[in-house]
Amino acid sequence: xxxxFYIKIIILAILSTFLHACESFxxxxxxxxxxxxTTVFSSTKTAQSAMQGIYYQLFNADFSGGTINSISxxxxxxxxxxxxxxxxxxxxxxxxxxxxxxxxAGILGIWSSSYNTIYLANNLLEGLQNSDAIxxxxxLRLEGQALFIRAFCHFYLVNLFGDIPLVLTTDYQENALIPxxxxxxxxxxxxxxxxxxxEILEEDYFDNEKYTINKFAATSLLARVxxxxxxxxxxxxxxxxxxxxxxxxxxxxxETFLANSDxxxxxxxxxxxxxxxxxxxxxxxxxGTSTTRIKLNENFVSDFKDHDLRLLNxxxxxxxxxxxxxxxxxxxxxxxxxxxxxYAMVLRLAEQFxxxxxARAQMGNISGALEDLNTIRQRAxxxxxxxxxxxxxxxxVDFILEERKKxxxxxxxxxxxxxxxxxxxxxxxxxxxHWDPTDGLYPIPSVERSKNPNLTQNPGY
Numbered sequence: 001x002x003x004x005f006y007i008k009i010i011i012l013a014i015l016s017t018f019l020h021a022c023e024s025f026x027x028x029x030x031x032x033x034x035x036x037x038t039t040v041f042s043s044t045k046t047a048q049s050a051m052q053g054i055y056y057q058l059f060n061a062d063f064s065g066g067t068i069n070s071i072s073x074x075x076x077x078x079x080x081x082x083x084x085x086x087x088x089x090x091x092x093x094x095x096x097x098x099x100x101x102x103x104x105a106g107i108l109g110i111w112s113s114s115y116n117t118i119y120l121a122n123n124l125l126e127g128l129q130n131s132d133a134i135x136x137x138x139x140l141r142l143e144g145q146a147l148f149i150r151a152f153c154h155f156y157l158v159n160l161f162g163d164i165p166l167v168l169t170t171d172y173q174e175n176a177l178i179p180x181x182x183x184x185x186x187x188x189x190x191x192x193x194x195x196x197x198x199e200i201l202e203e204d205y206f207d208n209e210k211y212t213i214n215k216f217a218a219t220s221l222l223a224r225v226x227x228x229x230x231x232x233x234x235x236x237x238x239x240x241x242x243x244x245x246x247x248x249x250x251x252x253x254x255e256t257f258l259a260n261s262d263x264x265x266x267x268x269x270x271x272x273x274x275x276x277x278x279x280x281x282x283x284x285x286x287x288g289t290s291t292t293r294i295k296l297n298e299n300f301v302s303d304f305k306d307h308d309l310r311l312l313n314x315x316x317x318x319x320x321x322x323x324x325x326x327x328x329x330x331x332x333x334x335x336x337x338x339x340x341x342x343y344a345m346v347l348r349l350a351e352q353f354x355x356x357x358x359a360r361a362q363m364g365n366i367s368g369a370l371e372d373l374n375t376i377r378q379r380a381x382x383x384x385x386x387x388x389x390x391x392x393x394x395x396x397v398d399f400i401l402e403e404r405k406k407x408x409x410x411x412x413x414x415x416x417x418x419x420x421x422x423x424x425x426x427x428x429x430x431x432x433x434h435w436d437p438t439d440g441l442y443p444i445p446s447v448e449r450s451k452n453p454n455l456t457q458n459p460g461y
C-alpha cells in the first residue's frame with residue numbers, strides 16, 4: 001500500500017494540471033506545465049511512477065473502470081446483451097431504449113474521462129520530449145505505452161461518437177476550440193500511434209505485469225483497427241503475429257480473467273483503487289446480489305446451447321423472493337480485501353482468433369477462417385462449423401459475428417461496435433420501440449458543446 005500511496009502522490013503533479021485543463025476546454029487557467037515537467041520527469045523513478053499513475057487512472061475513469069458508467073456496461077445496454085434490473089434510472093434507461101439525450105450523464109462520463117486520459121498520455125509524451133534525465137530505453141518504453149493509451153482512447157471515442165476532436169497536445173488554447181476531425185483522420189492517427197508503439201515496445205511486460213503495455217498489446221489493438229478499416233491482409237498478418245508469438249494461449253474458461261492469465265494480452269489492475277478492496281469493478285458490477293443493477297438480456301442467454309461451456313462458466317443465475325435474473329459471471333470475485341486474484345480484461349487472445357477468422361473469411365480463405373472460428377468453439381465445448389453449414393442466409397461472417405457476441409459479451413462494448421461497423425444495428429435493433437437509424441452514434445455531450453462552439457452535433461440529436 002505504501003507503493004500505491006507514493007505513486008498517487010506523483011500522479012497528483014499531473015492531475016493538478018489535468019483536472020483544470022481537461023474538465024473544460026474553454027474556461028481554464030493556464031496549466032503550469034513547467035512544474036509538471038520538472039517534478040515528474042526529473043528521474044527514471046518519477047517518470048515510471050507517472051506512467052503507473054495513468055494505469056491506475058484507467059481503473060478509476062468512467063469509460064474504462066468497469067463500473068455502471070463504463071463502456072462495457074453502457075454499450076452493452078445499447079446492444080442486445082445487457083439490461084437494467086430495475087427501470088428507474090434515466091441514464092441507464094436511455095441506453096437500453098436507444099433514446100439518448102445529449103445531457104445524459106453516462107455519455108458525458110465516457111467523453112470526458114476518455115479525453116482526460118488522452119491529456120495524461122499527451123502530458124507524459126511532452127514531458128519525455130523535454131527531459132534529458134531519462135535513459136533512452138526507458139524513454140522509448142514510456143513513449144510506446146503513452147502512444148498506445150492515446151490511440152486506445154481515440155479508438156473508442158471515434159467508434160462511439162463518429163467524428164471527434166483529435167487531441168495531440170496539452171496546449172489548452174489549442175484544445176479549447178478544436179473542431180471535430182473526420183473519422184478518417186482520427187483512424188490515421190490511431191494507426192500512426194500504434195505502429196510507433198509496436199515498433200519501440202519490447203515483447204516482455206514490465207515487472208511481468210500484464211496491466212502494463214507491451215509490443216503485443218499494440219499489435220493486438222492494431223489488428224482490431226485494421227479489421228475495422230477492412231484492411232483484411234493487415235488484420236490477418238497482425239493477429240497471426242500475436243497468435244503465433246508463443247506468449248499467449250487459450251486458457252480454461254474459469255482461468256481466463258485471472259490476473260496475468262495466459263490468455264490475457266492487456267489488463268487493468270484493481271490496485272488502482274488504492275485501498276484494501278482488491279476485486280475488479282466488473283466483479284462488483286456484474287455478479288448477482290439483491291443490490292446488483294445490471295442483468296443479462298434473457299434472449300441473449302437463450303441463444304446459448306445448453307452444453308456451451310460459456311453458458312455454464314460465464315453466466316450464472318440469482319434468485320430471491322422478489323427477483324430472478326441471469327448475470328455475467330466471467331469475474332468470480334466481487335468484494336475481496338487485500339487479495340488480488342483477478343485483473344479487468346481489456347485485450348485477450350480469443351479476440352485475435354476471431355479477428356483472423358473474419359479477415360480470412362473476407363478474403364475467401366474459408367478453411368483458414370473455419371479453423372480459427374472452431375478453435376474458439378472447441379474451447380467452449382461446441383461442435384465445429386463446417387463449410388456445408390454456410391449459405392446465403394447464414395454466411396461465414398454471420399457465424400463469426402455470432403461467436404464474437406457469445407465470446408466477448410460484457411467486454412468493452414464489442415457487440416455494439418460490431419453491429420455498427422458491419423452496418424447491422426438497424427437490422428438487429430429496429431424492433432426496439434424508440435430505435436432510429438441514427439442511433440448508432442452517441443450524441444456529443446451538450447456541456448462540451450456549450451464550452452466549445454466548434455463542436456457540431458450528430459444527426460438525430
